[in-house]
Amino acid sequence: MSVSAPVTPATKLRTTPTPTTTPSSSSSSITPKEKILVTVRLRPLTPRELSKYDLLAWDCPDHNTLASTNLNLNLNSSYTFDRVFPPSSSNNNVYEQGARDVALSALKGINATIFAYGQTSSGKTYTMKGITLNCINDIYAHINNATSSSFVLKFSAIEIYNETVLDLLNPHSGSLRLLDDPHKGTLVDKLTEEVVKNIHHLTCLIATCEDQRQVGETSLNDRSSRSHQIIKLTIESSFHDESGCAKSLLASLSLVDLAGSERAAQTNATARFIEGSHINRSLLTLTNVIRKLSGGKKTGHIPYRDSKLTRILQSSLGGNARTAIICTMSPALSHVEQSRNTLAFATSAKEVTNTARVNMVVADKQLVKHLQKEVSRLKAELLSPEPSSSECLKSLLLEKEQKIQQMEREMDELKRERDLAQSQLEVVRKLQDDDGPSRQIAKRLSFGGENVSVVSRSEKKIHRSRQSIEPCMLRHEIRKIEMMQRRLGEEANRTIEILSSHTLGSNDSIVRLVSDIKSMNASLKDDISVREEDSSSLKEEIARLKCEEIASLEEKLECVQKSLDKLVSGEEDSRSPLKNKKRSNNSGSMPTFIRSPCLPNVHGIENRNPETHDSAAAVTFNQNQSTPYKTADEGISLKKNTPKSASKQPQSSVSVKKIQMMFKTAAEDNIQSIKAYVTDLKERVAKLQYQKQLLVCQVLELEEGNDGGSDDKTEDLEEQSPLPRHLVFEDHKKQIIMLWHLCHVSIIHRTQFYMLFRGEPADDMYVQVELRRLTWLEQKLSDLGNASPALLGDEPAGYVTSSIKALKQEREYLAKRVSTRISAEEREMLYRRWEIPVEGGKQRRRLQLVNRLWTDPLNPTHVKESAEIVAKLVGFCETGSAEMFALNFVNPSDKKSWMGGWNVISNLLHL
Numbered sequence: 001m002s003v004s005a006p007v008t009p010a011t012k013l014r015t016t017p018t019p020t021t022t023p024s025s026s027s028s029s030i031t032p033k034e035k036i037l038v039t040v041r042l043r044p045l046t047p048r049e050l051s052k053y054d055l056l057a058w059d060c061p062d063h064n065t066l067a068s069t070n071l072n073l074n075l076n077s078s079y080t081f082d083r084v085f086p087p088s089s090s091n092n093n094v095y096e097q098g099a100r101d102v103a104l105s106a107l108k109g110i111n112a113t114i115f116a117y118g119q120t121s122s123g124k125t126y127t128m129k130g131i132t133l134n135c136i137n138d139i140y141a142h143i144n145n146a147t148s149s150s151f152v153l154k155f156s157a158i159e160i161y162n163e164t165v166l167d168l169l170n171p172h173s174g175s176l177r178l179l180d181d182p183h184k185g186t187l188v189d190k191l192t193e194e195v196v197k198n199i200h201h202l203t204c205l206i207a208t209c210e211d212q213r214q215v216g217e218t219s220l221n222d223r224s225s226r227s228h229q230i231i232k233l234t235i236e237s238s239f240h241d242e243s244g245c246a247k248s249l250l251a252s253l254s255l256v257d258l259a260g261s262e263r264a265a266q267t268n269a270t271a272r273f274i275e276g277s278h279i280n281r282s283l284l285t286l287t288n289v290i291r292k293l294s295g296g297k298k299t300g301h302i303p304y305r306d307s308k309l310t311r312i313l314q315s316s317l318g319g320n321a322r323t324a325i326i327c328t329m330s331p332a333l334s335h336v337e338q339s340r341n342t343l344a345f346a347t348s349a350k351e352v353t354n355t356a357r358v359n360m361v362v363a364d365k366q367l368v369k370h371l372q373k374e375v376s377r378l379k380a381e382l383l384s385p386e387p388s389s390s391e392c393l394k395s396l397l398l399e400k401e402q403k404i405q406q407m408e409r410e411m412d413e414l415k416r417e418r419d420l421a422q423s424q425l426e427v428v429r430k431l432q433d434d435d436g437p438s439r440q441i442a443k444r445l446s447f448g449g450e451n452v453s454v455v456s457r458s459e460k461k462i463h464r465s466r467q468s469i470e471p472c473m474l475r476h477e478i479r480k481i482e483m484m485q486r487r488l489g490e491e492a493n494r495t496i497e498i499l500s501s502h503t504l505g506s507n508d509s510i511v512r513l514v515s516d517i518k519s520m521n522a523s524l525k526d527d528i529s530v531r532e533e534d535s536s537s538l539k540e541e542i543a544r545l546k547c548e549e550i551a552s553l554e555e556k557l558e559c560v561q562k563s564l565d566k567l568v569s570g571e572e573d574s575r576s577p578l579k580n581k582k583r584s585n586n587s588g589s590m591p592t593f594i595r596s597p598c599l600p601n602v603h604g605i606e607n608r609n610p611e612t613h614d615s616a617a618a619v620t621f622n623q624n625q626s627t628p629y630k631t632a633d634e635g636i637s638l639k640k641n642t643p644k645s646a647s648k649q650p651q652s653s654v655s656v657k658k659i660q661m662m663f664k665t666a667a668e669d670n671i672q673s674i675k676a677y678v679t680d681l682k683e684r685v686a687k688l689q690y691q692k693q694l695l696v697c698q699v700l701e702l703e704e705g706n707d708g709g710s711d712d713k714t715e716d717l718e719e720q721s722p723l724p725r726h727l728v729f730e731d732h733k734k735q736i737i738m739l740w741h742l743c744h745v746s747i748i749h750r751t752q753f754y755m756l757f758r759g760e761p762a763d764d765m766y767v768q769v770e771l772r773r774l775t776w777l778e779q780k781l782s783d784l785g786n787a788s789p790a791l792l793g794d795e796p797a798g799y800v801t802s803s804i805k806a807l808k809q810e811r812e813y814l815a816k817r818v819s820t821r822i823s824a825e826e827r828e829m830l831y832r833r834w835e836i837p838v839e840g841g842k843q844r845r846r847l848q849l850v851n852r853l854w855t856d857p858l859n860p861t862h863v864k865e866s867a868e869i870v871a872k873l874v875g876f877c878e879t880g881s882a883e884m885f886a887l888n889f890v891n892p893s894d895k896k897s898w899m900g901g902w903n904v905i906s907n908l909l910h911l
């Protein structure tokens with residue numbers, strides 16, 4: 001157990017300024033600072049001194065003055081102290097006048113220290129024994145009288161002998177360590193602390209310590225104390241204050257009997273000499289500390305740490321304690337020199353100021369109780385109609401009441417809505433039972449707006465139940481999608497026609513493009529005309545929605561994109577003789593119609609349509625046009641009539657080159673803007689695709705008669721969670737990533753989705769669809785997987801096998817792109833990062849890299865980096881986020897893995 005000498009643990013304490021009153025006083029005036037009480041006691045001449053006919057050197061003219069009787073000393077002959085006790089003073093008297101006030105401070109929560117200082121044989125032990133006895137009597141008298149408080153006393157005692165700290169209650173403890181605690185001060189480690197049972201027990205403990213203390217015979221004292229003794233009494237008093245709150249006061253009373261300073265000559269033996277050296281050294285430190293403190297310095301260096309005595313007494317010397325020093329003196333003339341030293345010490349000590357505080361402990365439990373009481377009281381006050389309640393409290397109360405009323409109204413409204421929704425649901429269920437799945441399907445249609453997820457549950461239910469339950473509602477929605485698709489197709493068509501009208505019409509590519517678009521448009525028109533007449537069942541309507549129209553539109557738009565890409569790449573390739581040659585062999589007359597009017601072949605080696613590289617035409621055009629953009633258009637039209645021989649015009653003309661460069665820039669701009677436009681069209685197609693998926697998804701669930709299945713699951717995800725939407729999005733994203741993995745979804749699709757949807761409000765619908773679709777798919781697979789194979793045939797296995805196969809193909813496709821889409825340097829970096837072994841050749845390494853992508857769904861970094869790599873491989877990271885929507889990067893065969901996978905499942909349900 002650790003006990004600090006008079007310091008009380010700061011963490012447990014609440015301090016208030018020091019009351020200067022004694023416990024018997026009822027007042028509680030406060031003095032933050034207080035000087036040490038210093039008294040001087042003269043003992044009578046001892047028999048030894050008397051036998052030597054020693055003379056009295058001091059006189060006490062009054063209670064506060066000590067005067068020298070020997071005028072020949074020529075020294076300061078008069079000293080003043082708080083009290084001077086003549087040799088006739090009794091211990092009781094000394095206690096009453098010089099210690100009681102301070103000592104009993106401990107009962108009021110203030111640390112107190114009383115110590116005796118003086119030369120050897122001056123009466124310190126004699127005095128401290130008297131004080132200790134009086135203290136314990138007084139303390140117990142007070143305890144017995146204080147019926148409203150309860151007290152706990154603890155006792156400990158140490159001696160510092162030859163700079164070693166010993167436990168007087170445990171003689172076998174050996175040397176004890178001193179510990180420095182920032183809050184509790186200096187602690188004696190492992191010091192025994194006894195809880196005092198009663199005064200008798202206390203007396204016994206003190207007696208035990210006395211027995212244990214080191215004493216020895218010196219020339220001046222038969223029983224000279226050879227150590228400093230510190231008895232500590234910790235007093236904890238508990239009581240209830242006026243408000244009924246339980247409080248505790250915790251303080252310690254330290255009774256210190258110092259060893260006496262002595263001259264070497266006054267010691268009898270070597271052992272005494274060594275002891276004396278330690279005693280003198282520590283007393284010297286004490287003197288230094290007192291001297292420094294008496295100078296008013298508390299901030300400068302005070303050498304407390306120079307001795308164990310001063311370390312332990314630190315708080316009593318200028319700290320949080322009330323301190324009384326009784327300086328004992330021999331009145332003998334033979335000791336006058338040492339008495340003067342004592343008086344010098346006492347004089348310094350008079351100037352030392354302490355800052356004692358009441359150490360109040362409020363138990364946490366008690367504090368909580370008290371605060372609870374306080375809260376109750378305030379509440380009562382708040383609710384009280386008494387005029388004493390403040391206006392502020394009243395208005396607060398009113399505000400709360402209004403809020404409560406409002407909440408009640410809202411609750412009623414919600415209840416009403418819930419009842420309405422339930423009744424409508426009943427009606428719908430009844431109708432479903434009557435009319436079959438088509439009505440269910442109509443009920444589930446809910447993609448009128450993009451913010452599906454923000455609609456509350458009750459609103460959704462009401463909304464759904466209010467949906468027309470006629471199949472025409474579903475058809476109407478599908479028509480709307482088709483109209484949008486058709487418009488997109490038309491726009492794409494117009495774009496290409498405009499493009500072709502500005503280029504050389506004879507080009508094969510243009511013809512192909514135009515025919516693509518026309519056929520696309522025609523097929524759309526056909527479809528729509530057929531559908532307009534179609535009054536087929538809802539189920540057929542849904543079955544028709546299995547992506548083929550949009551997929552077809554996408555493919556056609558992709559053709560447009562591909563053609564444009566080729567035009568651009570053709571332009572780039574034309575600069576390289578090698579590539580040009582290759583292109584010539586592989587692609588025949590690959591279109592150069594955009595490049596040709598603008599870009600001369602600077603290398604002189606070409607694989608081109610002579611009609612498209614006529615610098616003369618450009619010169620002619622340049623004479624008539626001022627802007628590069630116009631030049632490009634007119635240049636194209638001019639070229640149509642340019643003879644082939646014109647290509648042999650000299651190419652060294654600077655102006656011709658400049659114009660050609662201008663044409664080239666304009667043409668590139670043109671191509672870029674067309675590409676952007678087509679990309680935009682594709683984005684819109686992709687959105688429609690998702691809307692359609694949502695529809696199909698809902699239909700599938702209804703077809704299964706699985707009302708409240710996955711749909712409710714999704715809604716629950718939204719509504720059970722009170723999380724902010726970005727957290728909901730993150731949660732959904734994690735689920736989606738895991739489901740992709742479980743369902744072997746295309747990694748290109750994963751990448752597209754991952755990079756495109758970042759949690760914007762507009763993304764909600766797509767995330768919902770994806771989650772719903774994947775949840776359903778996964779559920780379906782697991783249901784099928786758990787069912788008896790005899791019932792299922794090979795369908796689940798077939799689906800999984802085909803998905804895995806498609807994924808494998810996709811990875812192989814992407815692996816081929818590693819060398820073209822990623823630079824050698826980047827590749828090496830990636831191989832290192834993804835720990836692809838060097839062995840195995842380039843091709844194998846590429847495949848290994850791609851095979852590792854999207855394989856760890858639980859690792860967000862892995863997912864992010866996988867997406868980035870796939871994005872790079874398919875090229876959409878180069879053109880910005882808008883183009884991510886475009887499906888042009890999807891290898892047509894790869895689409896099967898997710899769109900095709902979806903269709904396979906649809907087929908499983910015989911849609």
Ligand SMILES: Nc1ncnc2c1ncn2[C@@H]1O[C@H](COP(=O)(O)OP(=O)(O)OP(=O)(O)O)[C@@H](O)[C@H]1O
Nearest residue numbers: 043044120121122123124125126221224225259260
């Ligand atoms: N006020 C007193 N009245 C009567 N006798 C006293 C008084 N003070 C001290 N004595 C006696 O003087 C002697 C020395 O006293 P004491 O042992 O208390 O001195 P001390 O200062 O403790 O010495 P040391 O430092 O060597 O331990 C003892 O025999 C003690 O009884």
